[in-house]
Every structure is written in structure tokens, then in C-alpha cells.
Amino acid sequence: LIKHHNDFVQSVIEQSLLNEDNQIVYKTILQVFDVVFRYKMAIDVLNTTLLENYINSRKNIRNREMNEDTNEVFNEQENLYREQNIRFSEEAFNQIKTLFEEYKVQISELIKTLEVVGKGNFKNLAMKLDYNGYYSDMETRMMHNQYYNDDDNN
Numbered sequence: 210l211i212k213h214h215n216d217f218v219q220s221v222i223e224q225s226l227l228n229e230d231n232q233i234v235y236k237t238i239l240q241v242f243d244v245v246f247r248y249k250m251a252i253d254v255l256n257t258t259l260l261e262n263y264i265n266s267r268k269n270i271r272n273r274e275m276n277e278d279t280n281e282v283f284n285e286q287e288n289l290y291r292e293q294n295i296r297f298s299e300e301a302f303n304q305i306k307t308l309f310e311e312y313k314v315q316i317s318e319l320i321k322t323l324e325v326v327g328k329g330n331f332k333n334l335a336m337k338l339d340y341n342g343y344y345s346d347m348e349t350r351m352m353h354n355q356y357y358n359d360d361d362n363n
Contacts (some may be wrong), residue, residue: 234326237319244315248308255301262294317344 222228226235316338323335339345 230326234322234331237322241312241315241319244308244312248305248312251301251305251308255298255305258294258297258301313344313347317347320344
């Protein structure tokens with residue numbers, strides 16, 4: 210009974226990534242979750258900003274219609290506001306693109322780690338994460354694109 214209990218506890222510890230052998234898998238998963246969380250926050254900020262911009266532009270249109278004699282002031286404010294929004298939207302979009310690229314690198318790293326360190330269920334997890342070979346073929350595609358981009362530049 211004690212042996213079965215110890216085997217069960219050891220199995221739970223291993224599958225929970227709490228043993229020393231699986232620490233690298235645990236840390237890699239946390240890195241992936243960190244990128245996913247930052248990506249979600251960037252998307253939320255962009256969505257909130259776009260919604261606020263839409264609401265403010267609707268208010269400006271209503272204010273302009275009500276105060277035709279101050280149209281010039283409203284136009285200057287609206288142009289300044291629009292320029293700031295475009296700049297912010299471009300920065301947010303670039304941050305989202307960067308985070309997506311970072312995610313692809315992190316998930317590829319996780320798959321490699323699972324294939325090397327993992328056993329049993331972890332190998333199955335690696336297969337499920339990369340079921341169509343998208344991440345494992347990513348390096349090959351990047352080299353292919355780099356090669357053809359270099360040819361186009363020459």
C-alpha cells in the first residue's frame with residue numbers, strides 16, 4: 210500500500226512539473242504564458258483606445274454641428290487628436306506584432322524542450338501543440354524566406 214501511495218505521489222509531482230527533471234519545462238511554459246498575457250494586455254489597450262477614439266470623434270462631430278462658429282478650433286483639435294491616435298495605434302500594432310513573433314519563438318522552444326526532456330504525456334503534448342508542424346517547420350520557412358529576400362535584394 211505504501212509503495213503504491215509513493216508511486217502515486219511521485220506521478221502527481223512529475224505530472225505537475227514539480228520535480229527537478231521537469232523544471233525546464235515548467236519555466237518554458239511560464240515564459241509562454243507571460244508572452245500570452247502581455248499580448249492580451251496589448252490587445253486590450255488597443256481595443257480600449259480605439260473605442261475611446263470612436264466615442265471622442267462622435268462627440269467632436271456633435272460639438273461641431275452645435276457650434277458652427279468655432280469649427281476652426283474643433284478642426285485643429287481633431288487633427289492633433291487624430292495624429293496622436295495614429296501614432297499610438299501604430300506603436301500598439303508594432304508591439305502586438307513583436308509579441309506574436311516572440312510567442313512563436315517561445316512556443317517553438319517549448320515544443321523542443323518537451324521533445325527532449327519530456328516523456329510520456331509531455332511527448333504527446335509536444336505533438337498536440339505542433340500537430341501540423343507549423344512551429345517545427347518555422348525555422349525552415351524563415352531560412353527559405355531569408356534566402357529569397359536576399360536574392361530579391363541582389
